[in-house]
Structures are given as structure tokens and as C-alpha cells.
Amino acid sequence: MGDYTSSELVSIFAMQGFAGISLFSVLLLMALGLAIIFGQMGVINMAHGEFMAVGAYTTYFMSSLTETYFPSFMPYYFIFAIVVAFFVAGVLGYLAEFALIRHLYKRPLDTLLATWGLSLIMQQSFRTLFGAREVSPTLPEWLLGSYQPTETIDIPLNGMFVLALTAIVTLGVFYLLYKSSWGLRVRATTQNRVMSGAVGINTKKVDRYTFALGCGIAGIAGAAFTTIASTGPTTGTLYIVDTFMVVVFGGAASLIGTIVSAFSIAQAQSILEFFISGSMAKVYTLFALVLILMFKPEGLFASKVRR
Amino acid sequence: MKYSGFSKRHNILRRQILKGFMALPAAIFLSTSCFAATPPTSEVNTTGLAITDDTVTVGILHSLTGTMAISETGAQEAEKLAIKQINDMGGILGRKIEVIQEDGASDWPTFAEKSRKLLVQDKVAAVFGAWTSASRKAVLPVFEKENGLLYYPTFYEGLEQSKNVIYTGQEATQQILDGLNWVAKEKKAKTFYLIGSDYIWPRTSMKIARKHIEKVLGGKVVGEEYKPLGDTQFGSVINKIRLKKPDVIYAAVVGGSNVAWFKQLKAAGITSKKQTLLTISVTEDEVLGIGGENLEGFYSIMKYFQSQDNENNKKFVAAFKEMWGDDSVIGDVTQAAYLGPWLWKVAVERAGSFDVDKVVAESEKGDIELTTAPEGYVKLHKNHHLWSKARVGQWKKDGQAEVVYTSELIEPDPFPAGYQ
Numbered sequence: 001m002g003d004y005t006s007s008e009l010v011s012i013f014a015m016q017g018f019a020g021i022s023l024f025s026v027l028l029l030m031a032l033g034l035a036i037i038f039g040q041m042g043v044i045n046m047a048h049g050e051f052m053a054v055g056a057y058t059t060y061f062m063s064s065l066t067e068t069y070f071p072s073f074m075p076y077y078f079i080f081a082i083v084v085a086f087f088v089a090g091v092l093g094y095l096a097e098f099a100l101i102r103h104l105y106k107r108p109l110d111t112l113l114a115t116w117g118l119s120l121i122m123q124q125s126f127r128t129l130f131g132a133r134e135v136s137p138t139l140p141e142w143l144l145g146s147y148q149p150t151e152t153i154d155i156p157l158n159g160m161f162v163l164a165l166t167a168i169v170t171l172g173v174f175y176l177l178y179k180s181s182w183g184l185r186v187r188a189t190t191q192n193r194v195m196s197g198a199v200g201i202n203t204k205k206v207d208r209y210t211f212a213l214g215c216g217i218a219g220i221a222g223a224a225f226t227t228i229a230s231t232g233p234t235t236g237t238l239y240i241v242d243t244f245m246v247v248v249f250g251g252a253a254s255l256i257g258t259i260v261s262a263f264s265i266a267q268a269q270s271i272l273e274f275f276i277s278g279s280m281a282k283v284y285t286l287f288a289l290v291l292i293l294m295f296k297p298e299g300l301f302a303s304k305v306r307r
Numbered sequence: 308m309k310y311s312g313f314s315k316r317h318n319i320l321r322r323q324i325l326k327g328f329m330a331l332p333a334a335i336f337l338s339t340s341c342f343a344a345t346p347p348t349s350e351v352n353t354t355g356l357a358i359t360d361d362t363v364t365v366g367i368l369h370s371l372t373g374t375m376a377i378s379e380t381g382a383q384e385a386e387k388l389a390i391k392q393i394n395d396m397g398g399i400l401g402r403k404i405e406v407i408q409e410d411g412a413s414d415w416p417t418f419a420e421k422s423r424k425l426l427v428q429d430k431v432a433a434v435f436g437a438w439t440s441a442s443r444k445a446v447l448p449v450f451e452k453e454n455g456l457l458y459y460p461t462f463y464e465g466l467e468q469s470k471n472v473i474y475t476g477q478e479a480t481q482q483i484l485d486g487l488n489w490v491a492k493e494k495k496a497k498t499f500y501l502i503g504s505d506y507i508w509p510r511t512s513m514k515i516a517r518k519h520i521e522k523v524l525g526g527k528v529v530g531e532e533y534k535p536l537g538d539t540q541f542g543s544v545i546n547k548i549r550l551k552k553p554d555v556i557y558a559a560v561v562g563g564s565n566v567a568w569f570k571q572l573k574a575a576g577i578t579s580k581k582q583t584l585l586t587i588s589v590t591e592d593e594v595l596g597i598g599g600e601n602l603e604g605f606y607s608i609m610k611y612f613q614s615q616d617n618e619n620n621k622k623f624v625a626a627f628k629e630m631w632g633d634d635s636v637i638g639d640v641t642q643a644a645y646l647g648p649w650l651w652k653v654a655v656e657r658a659g660s661f662d663v664d665k666v667v668a669e670s671e672k673g674d675i676e677l678t679t680a681p682e683g684y685v686k687l688h689k690n691h692h693l694w695s696k697a698r699v700g701q702w703k704k705d706g707q708a709e710v711v712y713t714s715e716l717i718e719p720d721p722f723p724a725g726y727q
Contacts, residue, residue, distance in 0.1 A: 012546055012549060012550050016542075016543065016546045018542075019542030019543050019545075020543075023540050026540065127372065127376065131380075132372075132380050133380065133595050134377055134563065134566060134596025135596060136596055136597065136598040138598070139598075144573060145573065145574065146575055146576035148576070156542075156571065156574035156575050156576075157574060158570070158571075159574065225539075227574075228539065228567060228574070229539040229563065229566055229567035229570065230563045230566030230570075230596045231596075232377055233376070233377075235563060237374075237537075238537045238539060238563055269540075270542060270543045271543075273543035273544065273547075274547060277531075277532050278505075278532055278533060278535065278538065278543075278544060279505045279534065279535050282535055282538070
């Protein structure tokens, strides 16, 4: 380390810090939708990754549409695409709940198989509709490149964008779940379905919209990830393991737990990766997770529910 | 009514007789002129392959579904194009090629099972297929046991040579060594950072690269890094690279990770203006996903680029686009896959037989050459690999590469001494 100036080391330190925060925001954005579906509803949604892919493909579709018909709109389409991705994935989630999931609430383990089947169906549909090759939406110029506060520091713009988006979505989810009357109904339904029904909550409707919301957020995540990674028919499978890891480690049914878990996994991963090789960093991170889960099988923040 | 019926029958009879007479000289003519091109089936097929008097059946075995479909689509398209062109020219030994296509589904046991089906049940004369090293290793014992013939199109790590496989892609030394020599000479590179996905091909390739850098070029490897397949987070690695300040980043990242890797490099401000990057895992196919703007100015080392300016290639690109659409791009492996059926055709015609043993014996003479190859010229070495040139391409924004360096014809050496 002798031939580095101190300002260079500070820069690397700053950038590495940002890499960790950036990974945290990616993990959190991935997990938010699942935290609602798995955490609040107890549905093991194996097709969650595919709903992210729906968002990513929607963005790609919007990008080609804009490029062909409204080229002057290119710098702004991305924001618009995220909103559309939310609604497309949300509507698909709504339909999936209606056609499939609602029949399986009493058999939670069967949802695992059913949603896995759904994920395979969705993957093959992507392949048929968009082709087997990976695609990339054309990103607006303001999302490319880096922000340079000093000569030696480069902060990726797309990382900052994902960070901001994650913050907005997280706050939105918090507001919806804990401050709105709809959130109250969702939490009531989670805690005691029969009683909620008795006090006049339409629990079926609550289920459907909760599932749709979770899928919609997955769509937003998918749209955001087109800025940092690829979109292909099997893109979803890349994310699903990390997503479940974050939610399970944080403790299902706890939004705070999801945030803390995403933060600790991201920091462990990125710090380890800086000092040892990428594969081994992942091994150690997972090993630590397994150890902690052995002592706290309910996750970091277990919900205090009487069983 | 009765009368007309009789008349009709009479007419038919007369027509048949006339046709018989007319066919007579034609038959004589046919039998003399075509005899050489269409030898009897019993002669060209002594091992019970699926060959009739006017057809020969081959298999195509690639992943049409699953993760690898992204990469293998181009290869099977090229093979079908070559087969169509051969059929338009009259086929092989007077027989049209018929194709049975099977889907390996990106699953290695499925590859083995399907290849067994093609060889045992369908009795195909040759199979064009497999892509990843894992799928090749899975089908290899089947081909060796059933004595089949496989044309394998992908550039790969080497360290293999089977009687039953013809390797139409380049083995590791053909791809790696010249690229490193070029970058050391042109860019005065002394320090290298190696990064790849974590499986056999990148690891073997990096092993060869490291030996070459340290022993031959006198350079230094300042970092060697492997990321799990499918990983999409490169922030920490990029910072590590920044810390080490290598002259060259040498990359073999594959699949979805590849896209993430280049997007994040660009986002981190590491572009070709400040950094030389040479990769052995990006072809035109991958650029579709990565996006030309993220790669602009970086280098790939391959044996073929779609932009190559020669008559063979222009014809090939035009024919490919006519068959598979104007949007299609052609990568290195796609071109190598296209060579398979043509190499098989030459070997079969020279052997005068479809028997696998005879075709292999002919191929092992080491003098089968294709002057019509899109990459220019190739020759089959007796070690079952192709002589080929290495080319360095610099990527442009539109997703095509400009060839900036072409090597001499390189002898394939699947078991390089001192590199294992």
C-alpha cells in the first residue's frame, strides 16, 4: 500500500462505502415486495423473480417504443417506465392471485410448488415473446456514467438512482402498511383472518391487493435493475435466492427486520469481497447466515405472535 | 357413360405406356450421370445409420430453453443454414440432409439422454451440438460408447481430444496467447488484473493466461478474481481494481453477470478512455445484452467478428440474415457452428462413406480445409481441432467490432506443454 497517496486511499474508502450502500439498496428493493407477500401473507412466492423480470421487460418495451415513436421523450421515459412496470406487474400479480394463489391459502406449502410452476410458465412466455437472448433498454444519458465530487472519486449514477428509488419505495410501503387504513386492514387480516372478517373487513379483497402490491413493487425493482444488470428470460432466478435470504434472515413479517437484514448482508458481502475473492466472500456470508439462523431460527426480528 | 369410362381407362393406359417410353432414355441418362454422385446405400453405410437412397439424417442438439438458450440459439441457426445450403447444392453423396432437433434444455443430464436417443434410436450419422463445457463433458461418454460423431462449436478450455468429437471452435491457447501478446506489445501492458466467472472455462483460461503473462511476457498479475455465476454486483471488485491500477483488465465473465459487469464498469467511470480491457467472453451475441455504449472502445479476442471484410463473410452474413431476419447478429460461436456441417461434408465425400470410423479417419489426415469459411480459411488438424487465426476486435457503439489485429494461422494445441 506504500505507493498510494492518502487522498487516493480516502477515495477508495469512500467508493467502497458507497458500493456497500448500493448493494444494500439493491437487496432491500428486491426484498420489499417479497417481505409483503411472504412476510404479511405467508405465501412462498417462487415466481417473485419473474415479476421483477416483468418490470424489466416492461422497461425494455417502453424503451423501444419511445425510441421508435417519440425519440424526443427519451430522457424522461425511464421514470414513466417505472410507473408502468409497477402497474403491469401489479395487474399480473392480481390475476395470479385470482387464478391460482387464493385457492392455496390453506395449503401454504403447495404455494411453493404452484408458484414455481408459475415461474416456469412466465420464463417460457418471456422467451417466446422477447426471444431467448438478453436485452437491454436504452438508458437515458443522465443515468450513465458517474458523479465526480473530487478528481479521484467516481460515484455511479445508476447506484445513486437505485438508492433514491429504494428510499422512496420503502417510505411508501411503510406509510401504506402502518399509517393508512388499508395497511391496518392488511395487518389485521395477517394476524387474525376470521376476526377481521367478522368486523367487516373484506379479507379476500385485502389478500388480492396485498399480493398485487407486492408484485408491483417487484416490478419497480425489475425496472430499476435494468440500470445495473441484464434482462433475460431467466433473470428472475438470479434474484430469487438473495431475495428469500434477506426476508428469511430479517424475520418474516417484519419490515424493519428486512431492512436490517439487507443492510448487514450487504455490508458483510461487500467488505469481505474487497479483501478476499468474490466466490469466497459469498461462501463466508452464507456461512454466517446459516450460523445465525441456527440460533435465531425466526430471523433477526421475530414477530411476537402467539402460536 | 360406359363408353367414356372405357375411353378414360384406355387413355390412362396409353399415357402410362408413353411415359414408360419417354422415361427410358432418361433412365439411362440418369443411371450413367448420377452413379458417381449417388453410390448405393449399402456401400456408404455399413453400420446401420439412418440413411436411405436419397436422405441422410443428422441431429442438432442445443438448448432451446433454459439459461443457455441465449447463447445456443445462434449456433443452431447457423447449423441449419449450413445444412440448407448443402441441400441446395445437392446434399452429400447425392443424399439430402434431414435434421432431427433435440432440446438439451440447459440441463447436462438431458444433453446426455438426448444424445443417446439421437445415436441409439434415431441412428443419426452426425450430431451438431453442445455449447458449454459441462454439456460436452456430459455427452462425451455417450458418443464414445455408441461411436457417434459430434461437431462441437464453442471456444473452450482445451485439455481434451476425443476420437468422436470434432472441435470447430478455438481451444484456449489459440484464443489467449495471441491476445496477450498483442496487448503487451500494442498497449505496453505490464500489469494484469484477471477476472472471471467461477467455473472450469474461466479458471483454466486464467491459469494459461497467468503462466503466459509471468513466464513469457515478463509481466505481473496484480489480481485474480472469480465471481459466482449469475452474480450481478461488481462494486467491490471494481474498487479493488481501482486500487491495483492494472494496465489491462483481462475478463472472462459470462452470462447475466457479464452484462452487469460492463454496465457497472461504465457507471463507475471506468471507460476505454482511462482503462484497457481485453475480454475473451464477449461476442456480438453478448453485446446485444450488454449494449454497445457500455463496451465502446474495449477489446475482445476471438477468431471471428461479424464485421470481417471478406467475400466469404459477406455472403455468409447476407444468407444468415435472409434466413433468420435482419436483426440477427452473428458471434464467434455461431460462425464456428456454421463450419461443422461443411467440415463433415468434405470428410464424408472424401471417405465416400457415412461410416463414423471412415469419416473420422479422413478427418484425422489433417488436410481438410475450407476456403469458404466466413472467418477466412480453416484447416482441420489431425488432433480434431481447427487451425485458425486470432483476431482482436475493438467494440463500437453500434454493437459491432472493428478488427484491429489478425494473427497468423495458429496451430491448435489442446494440451499445451507447461501450461497445465
